[in-house]
Each structure stands twice: as structure tokens, then as C-alpha cells.
Amino acid sequence: MNRSPFCRGFLLILLVLACFALSPTARATCQEGCLSSNNTTLGEDALLDLTTGTDNTALGFNALLSDTTGTHNTAVGSSALYANQGSNNCAIGAAALGANTTNSGSNNTAVGMDALFLNSGSNNTAIGASAGDSIQAGNDNIFIGFTAGEMVQGGSHNIEIAHHGTPGDIATIRIGTKKNQKNTYIAGITGVTVAGGVGVIVDASGHLGTVTSSARFKDNVRPLVARDEQGKPYTVRYEAVNAMLLNEFLKEHRKAEEQQATITQLKRDFRGTVTQLTTRLDEQAAQIQKMSAQLEATKPAPQMVNNP
Template identity: 45%
Template sequence: MKTTIRLFCIVLIFVSIHVSPQARAACQEGCLTNYNTVLGEDVLLNDQGSSWNTANGFNALYSNNIGSVNTAIGFDALYSNTVGGYNTAIGSQALFSNTDAHNNTAIGVSALYSNNSGWNNTATGFGALSSNTIGTGNTANGVGALPSNTIGNFNTASGFNTLVFNTTGSYNAAYGYYALLNNTTGNENTANGAKALLRNTNGIQNTASGLSALGSNTTGNQNTADGTNSSFRNTTGVANVAVGYYALFHNTTGGSNTALGAGSGSNLTTGSNNIDIDNLGVAGEGNTIRIGTTGTQTNTYIAGISGVTVAGGVGVIIDSSGHLGTVVSSARFKDAIKPMDKVSEAILALKPVSFRYKHELDPNGIPQFGLVAEEVEKVNPDLVARDEQGKPYTVRYEAVNAMLLNEFLKAHRKIQELEANNAQQQRRLQKQVEALTVGLQK
């Protein structure tokens, strides 16, 4: 995978004040009135009664007049501050543009450089939050963390070039190299891991944890990806949940999919409303539940079924691939409907048996009654269900029952015919008896 990385550059603006050596103030060192501590040339030069400030470095707190409880260490640190208080700037031009904002902490060259009235921000690292102006409550930890943020609020960025292009997005959290790198206006996203949510621009309410998790997402919303490369190719899909390495890797625009387990749902591409648990899924399919992997899981136990009666329900069947379903009987699902006629006579050749399942299937050896699939196949192959290798697996007892009903009805009709013939003969005999009786009486 080739990724074009836009390198982050920070342009430092160094302000030089050219005055003659004769006009330049002498280097100050010591404690001033109102508990201010200074060290360096032109520090606290414009002070007008501030208190409890510490200024160390050329032009540190240069413009301050009444701002108090500030700490500025480094060339031009808190240079423009006038009334802002409780700020800490350590590093050349840290918090350079701050004027009246309070409670900011900037550690690193040009950290929070452009901030003027944003409050409660913390920036640690070269250029961290360097473009922030009025954004509030942001935390940036790492070189180039949140450098483009201007008015976005309550963002947290930790790691090299995290949330690099964020401008107005708020309530985002990015931890790791290039996490949420391209986010600009997206809100309420959480990226934990290198390159997590790398390409997200204005998608909202996404959570990505792991290397490159949701790495291709741009505008998709409400997605959750936990695991390396999980949901990596998702671009605009919404409300997907991928848990596990490579889970939902190839999904691009499908929505409301849930994949649990390493590689689960990784074959899905554009389908929606799928649930894949420890199953790769099928590309393009939708509205499907797949649990387990054929050939891996060989037994299934589900609580809450045995002993529970469902009135009016239908039986569930399974095919050789593990596909669950029900047998439908409505005419709208059928073609070529015709009487069964003599087809059902095949069951007359079947040989019911009693038996016990082998010990590995039934350790208790409970007596069973039924048919042998191989014997049934010889009579009518259509009465046998087969396994994935095509071998006889079981008997289609529901079909046997229908054929048995047909034979019963045929026999019943014969009985009715015999009874009708018998009644007719009885009537004929009765008439003969009556005629004979009349003749004898004469």
C-alpha cells in the first residue's frame, strides 16, 4: 500500500526588534516588585503592575502589563501577552501571540504560537497547536501535534503529527503517529494507534484502535474498529463494528456490519447489515448472519432453546453448508404442482429399523427408531439428504411423512370403495331375501 504523506512544516516567525545598542534596555536579573522574577533583556518591559510572573529569556513577556501568575521561559515566550494570566510558556516563541487568554501551557518551540484568546490549552512539542487562535480545552503532545487547529475545542492529540490538519473539528482524541492526520472538521472521533483514522476528513463519532484501523475512512460516521488494519478500507460506510485483526478489512461503503474475530467479515465489500463472527463472510452479500468457520467448529451449543415451547412455530432445517432455514409450503413458492400418485409407493419398500447411535455420538446408548439413509437411497435417492462430500447423511423424514400420507389416503379410498361395494351387495342380498320370503309365503 502506497501512501502519500503530506509533510508537515511549521514556519517560524521570529520577531526582531531593531533598536540601537544605546536605546536597548540592560539585561535584567532578579526580583521586581509584586513578586515578579526576571532574567534577560527586555523581559516584562511593559509591565504596569502585574504580579507573580516569571520571565526568563530575551523579550519574554515583553508586552505584559497586568497579566499575572505567568511563566515565560525562552526567546519571545508569551511575547504578546497583556492581561492573560496563569499561562506557562517554555520554549522560543511559545504562546507568542497570546494576549488575554488564561490557563494555557505551551512547552516547545512555537508551541501555541498563534493562540490569542483560547483558554485551557496544553501543547507539548515543537509546533504543537501552533495555529490555534481561540480554540479552548485542547491538549497536544508531540512534535507537530494539532498544528493547524484554529478554533477547534477539546481535542487531544498525542504523538508525532497527530491531528495535523484539524482546523475546526472538536472533541477528537488521537494517540499515535499520524493518528487522525487528515481530519479537518470531523468531530467526536477517537483514534488510538499509528495511522488510525489516517484519512478521515469530516467523518464523525468514529472510534479506531490499532495500527491503521479505519485508515481509509474519509466521511464515514459512527464506525468502531478495534484491531490492526480493522475496517481499513472503509471510506463512507457508517455504523460498522469490526473487532479483531483485519476484521472488515475490504469493506468500503457497506453499513451496519458487525465482525468479531481476526479476519472476520474481511471478504465483505459493499454489503450492509451483516453479522460475521469468526467467519470471513462473502463479498457483496447483505442481511446475512455467519457464525463460525466450516471445518473448524464441529459442535454448537446454544442455551435457552431446549425445554422452551414456541406455539405456532415452524421447524428449522440445515443444509450441508451450514445454512439454516425453514421448509416453506405456500403455493407461491412452488412450481409444477401435481398429485403424488404412485410416487409414494416407494415407501412401501423401506425397511424401518431400531438401532443405537455409536458411543461417541450417544454414550448412553438410547434406543432409536428410524431408517438407514444408505438403504433409503437405493429405494429413492430423493429421500436422502447428503453431506458436503455428497455422501448420504440423513433421511428426509418430512418427505417420507408426505408420501406416507398419500399412501394412507390411497388405502383409505380403497377401503371406502370396498365398503361401498359391500353395502351395495348387502342391499342386493337384502332384496333377494325379501323376494324369497314373499315367494315362500305364497
């Protein structure tokens, strides 16, 4: 979800108003210096609501403002980790991890304005302005690049590099886009031998895979040719050959049966056609004979002529 700066600002205003409503002594305080429990602040209302949290660093207006019990957090930038209640988070950039509100939202790293803005999950990493800014409850995601993964909403274990992602992404890797990237070069692949390797298939959308059919649902499928550590073939799994030959024989046998059934049907159809033609010829012959008899009956009788 690509939000406009106006929408993000409106959400921040709502968060500020909510904190003011809950705070009995809402005030603007320019915090500067070292607080108790190894906390460090620099900026107006930075770490304003802190109670028992320890080892936090807040630099910037409203940085870590709502944090009360979170520990080991670092916020650098206006409203970075603004609503945070988690621990072990690092946010660098305006509003980075700004709405990280739950205690479970921990071990996140966000670098860039609005990076991981709505995050409440854990173990997420986003580098780039608005990277992963719509992810909410997802965990263990990596977003790299401007607006990278901005469409991902709740999935986990995604890696989005220079790609917006999709709302339903789960355990998905996306690198680049067809619109912007036209060529791919990865060193260390060409000429390298891999023992027991399989072919890689790429579909029209750029989806990578190694199988094209239901083979992906089969377990323990091994190649027929066994290879050594250098990738060179050294033997064949002969126990699998008989099964393969039997399978091919059954295929040909079924094909022969289908062909025989087709020939039998053709013969049956041919006999039926011949019978129909014979019947029609007999009917036509009978009609001709009838018409000949009628013509014969209509001829005048011959007359005798007497000579005087």
C-alpha cells in the first residue's frame, strides 16, 4: 500500500493526539543528556514517557516518545520508534518504525524515512525510504531499496530487493522488476560443476523452479545417473532401470490397445456403411425393374395387316 506523505502525516498526528490524551501532564520537553538506567536522549519529547526501560538511545523530535518499558532500542530521527513498546529495535530516519506498538515487536532494523512504519512484528530488516512500510504482523522479512516490499502486509520470511512485493507474499524472494531490470549477471555459476544438480526453469513471469509437473509432490526422487564429488557420472542405478523399462512398455502397450480399438471400430463402421449401400442398391434395382414393367404394360398391342 503506497501511502501519500499527507496520509503518513495524518497518522502521526493521530498518534501524537492519542499520547497527549493518555498523558496527564502532556507537555513539550526538550530532553538532553543521560537519564537513569543507561538511557540517552537528545530532542524535544524524546523518551518522554519512559518508566522502567533501560539502555535506550533517542535522538530527534518525538523519538521513542511513547516507549515506557522497552529496552536496548535506538531511534535516530523525528518520530523514529514513536509508539514503540518493544525491545532491541534500531530505527534511523523520520518515522522509521514509527507505529511499532506491541511488546512483541522486537529485533527490528529500519533505515530510511517511514521504513517499517506500521510494523508490529519481529526480526524484520528494511533499508530504504518506505521500505516495508505496510508490513504489520510479519516476521523475519528483509526489504532493501526504495519502497521495497511496500505492498507486503502480513507475510513472513520474505526477501524483497528493489521490488514492491505483493500483499499475499509469504516466504517469497523477489529481486528487481521486469520493467527496470533487463539482464542478470551472477558470478560463480558458469562453468561450475554441481554434483547431482538439476536444471532450473524460468517461466514468463520470472518465477524460478526445477520441476514443471506433479514431480514437485514426489518425495525421494533421485537421478538415474550417480555422480562423484567432481560431478562426473560413475554408475547407474540399475535397480531403477527395470521399473523405467516396464513403465515404457506399459505406455506402448496402452497405445497399441488404443490403436487396436480404433481399427476395430473403423472395421465395424465400414461394414455398416457397406450394408447400407447394398440395401440402397437393392432398393434402386427393385424400383428400376418396377418402372420397366410399367413401361412394358403401356405399349400398344401389335396389329396384323392382311394383304388383298
